[in-house]
Amino acid sequence: MLYGACYYPEHRDPERWEEDLHLMRQAGLNALRIGEFSWKRMEPAEGAFDFAWLDRFVQLAGNYSIGLVLCPPMRTIPAWLAEKDSNLMIVNEEGVSLEYASRYTFCINHPLLREKSARLAAVMAARYGNSPHVIGWHLDNEIGDEPDCHCPGCKSQWQQWLKAKYGTIRALNHAWGTVFWSLEFDHFGQIPTPRITKADYNPAFLQSWREYRSDCNIEAVRLLAEAVRSQLGDNDQYITTNNQMFWSKRTDYYKMAEHLDIAGTNYYPPYGDRHRVLSFGLAASRSFKKAPFHVYELRNEGHAILGAADNTPAPGELERLTMHTIANGADGVFYFPWKRFPFGSEQNHGALTDFDGKPTRMYAECRRIGERLKTLAPFIAGSQVESDIAVLYDFPSRWHMEHRSAWTGDNGVYERQINMLFLTVRKLGYNCDAVGRTGDFTAYKLLLIPMLPIVDDDLVAKLQHYAEAGGTLVFHPMSGIKNSDACYFPDRLHPNMIRLLGSRTAETATSGPHSPVGFEWEGRQYVGGVFQELVKLETALAMGSFTEQWYKGYPAVTRQWTGKGQTWFIATYAEEAFYTDFITKLCREIGISPILSTSPPEGIEIAMRQQQDGTRYVFVLNGTAETVQMSLPERMTDLWNQEEVQDSFTLKPYQVRVLIE
Template identity: 70%
Template structure:
């Protein structure tokens, strides 16, 4: 298990490195992420690499028991490269070429940038690929976070990509329906990139563009990975990178993960009582390879931003946040950054040590966490989150729901809905996974679908087979309505979706969030808003109806039996209270119990990791500044705090406990360091 930080030796006088490394060692750190912004120091003059300073630092860090995750940079380039090729800079959709004086302003498709960054990556890997102090290779930083580029290079690549995807221009015209507005193309060379224009673009055009830009990011990953792998020993360092937090929809991370050994992410949730609002991002990241992942940037000290809310951690919150990531599947945690920057764009960013490198309150808490991790890491490392419930996370559908069009409406609806479903399951005390459309549905008893507008024959058949085998699916509006080119199916639904739901959509109704609609289910009344579907029943059972407006009596909650399983449909986007009641009852009917056999108190997070040998570790984390009373099903041992707990105990504000059966507890000697 890695416990580390992001460090910038190029920012620091070499005679101060040892001072920093000594503090890191005392705090229990065993790894550093380095190099992602150091291209100019690696290659001060074109073709002239300078690695001696990096040699010294990696060796010195190794002497302190701290290994390096080395980041070959790509998207923060030296001035000499831009001077040689000014067209490296991104052209925005307004037609403006970005200026040099910032990061991520460079076209990732530009041949010279690709050549130079791959050469640098290969040179670094050739020098350090077998270095015992280099344990991982982190590809650039936040790939995909740059703006869409519309330069000539990207335009040509886009047209080539379309030609490869559709083969013939008539096939594209038919797929997109370009006959609308007389937009039919004669050849692929006529197709522009989606720059600013009078009205909105064809949805098929925008859907393809998002897939293209995602493939460009993935192509960048393969470029750097292919440059590095030949220089690594067979069972040597891993290759990874840091995905943006889940709100970034620009890259299909399920597809990208195929080219990585370990997935990674950044994690910057708010502090305070809304600290779990981004937690789905952790579930998503462990789902990309269905394995433990790393957090390569974890927030720590508050940022010096005037008026920022939920920004400054109370004592104990760094411990709570760190263990929250581990509880949700992280096997590596790196704080960003180790030392505050006295210069540059991020000089107000919080850090573990101050501008002069001296310890702060955050350092003291970091050290306490490191000391306790030494006791438990060997037990937890490699253990998995095993869930009976998953939320379906589909980038194709998200791209469509959040596309830049005036017809879209709330562009954060997909994000909000997926978050709400996940948050509800977790608040009820269950583990919950994310799963992609190509993932294994069969390991779950309950599949929650926030919305799934884009489906094809293969996906609908996969859902049908899952239900027939005993799976339970919960669908929402805008599911199964369009093909991969974002065109509606003639009957408003994919033909097999009509059979799967046992109903068909007759009409859609929109509702302002401030003017919700009311429906009844299970003897209670609830509210829905934004969008609803008026449906006609074929074979499904009606279990809830709207009770106001002109569509009073229209079905809201339906249930269709499919083989051994069931398909549920909620015809609107309901309030969170409904999902809490509905999912709770559904879990009872399925025969599932919460992790502690009870719904946890408000603000208390419960997660379980399980090892291959059968040991389980239940994390109980108080996310609030108030204490909470906990009742356990039996006496357990808290390996995090080294205590035996009776069935009733008090969880202090921001307190973390890791519970396991006392008989299985392994007490590790304090001298054992965290395993690398």
């Protein structure tokens, strides 16, 4: 278990380093992430490397038994490099060249940036690859968190990328349907990047562009990873980076993870009652490599931002937040940052120590967590989150649904729906995974699909085989409707999706945010909305019907038996109350039990990590400011608080318990 912080020795008088390291060890910290913004200090002038300051800090950290995760920087370049070529700057969609003096304003495809950053990474790895005090390599920071670049270099590379994908311009014209609006291309050199224009771009054009930009980010990770690995030999230093949580859709993190040893993320959820709204990001992070992950930036103290809501942690909330990440699969937690910044853009960011380096209120809580983690870590080492339920997280589908277009409409539906399904499962007391289209569906008994507009033959066949082998699928509107180029199938659905669902979509209907649509299921009334698919049954059974509008009586919930399994279709985006009842009944039918055999009280999170020998660690987290009573099916030991827990116990506000049978 890594317990650490993000530290910036280049900000600090070297004579104060030991003061900071001493406080870190007192708090139980055993790791630091450093270096992602220090290119200028490592290479003050081109080719003139200076690691004397870093050598000293590496040794000092080692003296305090604190391992370092070094970050070869790439996208915050020194002024001397920016001065060499003005074309290093990103050209945004409006055709404006971004200015220096901020971060992430540089084109990651520029040959000079790639050359210099890869060289620096290799030089760092050659110097510290055998250091006993360096435990890992964190590639740059939040790769993909910059505007799309439309510079001449990116335009040329984009055209080459398209040629490699489609082969001929005729094939591209056919795949994209460029005959629409008479936009057929004669050669790849005519294809622009999607800068500001009058009307909407072709969805196929935008789908390829998003895939291309994702590949650019993945290529940057591959470049840095190979530069580091080329110098490491057989040592056990790992390679990672920090994905930008769930809000970023710019990179297919499943593909990026192929170049990493450990997946990493940042995590900045709100405090207060909404503290779990981003928790799907943790499930996604452990899904990228189907393994425990690291949180490389975890919020701690509140930010000094005027009017910021859900921003300031009450006593105990940092402990609850930290253990929330560990309960959901994190094997490493790094607070950002260790010390408040008296200067720079992020000077109002909360921290564990103040501007002068003295401990804040949150430091005391951090220290208490560190003391308890020393006892807990040996127990949970090697354990993972095991789930019978997963939500399908599909980047191509998300890219398509979140295009900015009047023809897309509400482009927040994908994110809301995936969160709705995930949080409903978790509130009911079950573990829940994320899984990508290339993941192992057979690891789960129940697969929830928020929407899946982009499919190909292989994916539909994979879903078919999953159901035939005994799995349960739950589909929603806009699933299986388009090919990989975002063009509709002639029958509104992929041909094999019709067979999988046992129905055809005859028509669609939409409804605004203030016009919910009623439907019934199991004799109870619910509401849905946004988008309804009006289906014609073939072999499926109607299990519920719409009760309003002119399509009253049309199936709202259908069920199709497929081999040993089953496929459900919810023909609208339903309210949470429906999913609570529906998932509860479905889990009971297919033999999935809540972690503690019952749903937890409101505001209580229950998660479970499990060893290969079957040993289970149950995390019970009070996310409320109230004292809550709970019951257990049996007597258990609370490893976190070092006490026995009877069949009934109390959770104080924000209290954490880690139970073992």
